[in-house]
Amino acid sequence: MPFEPFFYFMRGIHGKLNNHGPGSVYGGQDYQHAAFLRRMQKEMRQDEVLDVPLTALNVVVFDFETTGFFPEKGDEIISIGAVRVCGGEIQEDPFYSLVRYEQELSSEIEILTGLTREQLKDAPLLSEVLIRFFHFTQHSPLVAHHANHEKSFLQHASWKLFRTQLQHRIVDTSFLYRIAEPSLKLVRLEDLCNHNDISIVNRHHALGDAMLTAQLWSIYIEKVNQLGCKTLRDVYHRLAR
Template sequence: MAFEPFFHFMRGIKGRMQGTGLGSAYGGQDLQQIAYVRNLQKEMKQSDALYEPLNQLKVVIFDIETTGFFPEQGDEIISIGAVKMVGATICEDTFYSLIRCEKELSEKIEQLTGLNSEQLKEAPALADVMAQFYHFAKDSTLVAHHAKHEKSFLQSVNWKLFRTPFKYRIVDTSFLYRIAEPECRFNRLEELCEYNRIPVVDRHHALGDAKLAAELWRIYIQKVQDSGCNTLQDVYHRMAKQS
């Protein structure tokens, strides 16, 4: 993966800025990194994505693992995984990183994710990982399974680290299967995978879950096109009619 040089580049900038004392105004965040992330977000062509044909749409399917459900109460992201797709084609380009967490993980989270506190204490800092992730996803539309969880954490992280609102669109995979199969009552990722005969492997691993969600997107992007939706704009209009 080509992120190692990028990671060292960002670490180098961070060290130089902290040496000047300029990072202290943002709780240790260096101003170069903040400016870099803000600039990446300005380059995101969200409006164009609405009208891109679904069979050509570039997306990044991603998933996060967290210590809980409430970022406003101090819960943290501990890993993030992502897969690139173009239309219904899953690309080999993936992203995965653990994220530093100084708190001790609960036994429940350790059992669920397979991660432990010692691993996370040695992991890269959240700001570094998020800068890498935004770089990875900069020319794509973000997609997540039941995206409310991901969106709430990224909104919190963006403001805390980079002092900017999170303006990136996140498309929920449920938009597609609610259009393609409105009678389907499955919601959980593993249920939908089993229903669509997708082998469930590496569940509750951020990259594993991202790969499972990508398989669902691959199937349902074709189904919604067969139903007459050719763009995200069409998907949103159909969802509005069904509401």
């Protein structure tokens, strides 16, 4: 580990080792969690997935519900949902967890997500949920709708909690529908689902949105495949034109 990250890692441990309450990061099992994540990230080989046929590629489609849009300004993840998609087949072993949040939720977030402070105040800590999430994902590429939102929160949490840079490849569903239907002006998840005759169920629920996004992914890998994009490398080359 380079000196600077190691310095901040040790400073974080020193400051929090004896204060392992709901808001603390390190302590007890979290040492093992951080070691697991760093080992997994070190072993990851992103280039290996670029030439796997899209119709055979294993990905994890995921979604976060959050308290806002800016993790660097204090907004937090309050639930995580994910589902594996093998080729175009959605698997039946999804991941879902609430995340502890002890502050008051805004009325807008309560109405949008259906979550309440009572549900979140005794939920697992984010560090615990993320480690379970990474055990679920392993080395698979991650897929999300408007992935910059999820990516920014995941990068922020990986560094803040584990002093580890996120190494997972994250693919946005827009990469596919921009190729398959370049004149399509739809952006919202529900609009794209309606466009593709996908029934909208559990919208603005992390697992519900992950399931909707997984269905979109399955549809659009077939569409781009028919246009000659057989792999992620083909997708990136087409987008770069």
